Amino acid sequence: NAGVTQTPKFRILKIGQSMTLQCTQDMNHNYMYWYRQDPGMGLKLIYYSVGAGITDKGEVPNGYNVSRSTTEDFPLRLELAAPSQTSVYFCASSYATGIVAYEQYFGPGTRLTVT
Amino acid sequence: AQTVTQSQPEMSVQEAETVTLSCTYDTSESDYYLFWYKQPPSRQMILVIRQEAYKQQNATENRFSVNFQKAAKSFSLKISDSQLGDAAMYFCAYRSSKYNNNDMRFGAGTRLTVKP
Structure with missing residues (x-):
């Protein structure tokens, strides 16, 4: 059981470039999330998904896009990278029913620098 | 919107001693979940x-316990018998x-x- 895996671990982008951060979970969780963590700050939710084909915006969605074609995968797309997107990105997954939301399991993070 | 405040940017503790980390939150909801994560x-x-x-009842997990004060909207974490691996x-x-x-x-x- 690998849990939540993310690739790449590190990436440097030039302003205006695009890239996709990959996230995969093998726990059959229905919920998946993308967070960013800026230096000295807590995590902020970018996008989340409650199941394949369903996504919704979090607190800071501008400049990002997501898709969820399978239960396992939840890629995050950055279009036209900007220096403000320099951050550490975490993917997470959890199981939730209509009553209970269980704890989130996090991937190891991707450190992205935009210069 | 809910906000979470941790007023102690840094804390230090001697190995084997006890330390308490503070957390307060603001919400108008009556039912919710609170978590402590280690990084x-x-x-x-x-x-x-x-x-x-x-x-x-306050949650406990081995050396970790919380003091949950719902009326005060406070959720502190107590680490007992601190170990070097608790640094985070x-x-x-x-x-x-x-x-x-x-x-x-x-x-x-x-x-x-x-x-140490």
């Missing part, structure tokens, strides 16, 4: 302990219990140093 230098976020707001950033987090609310709010974190 070591590896950056991996690790769940330490979780508390459901409807439970009056600790984040307090709030999550609504509503099914369609997936916004987990994190505090800014407290960096814990453990002195």
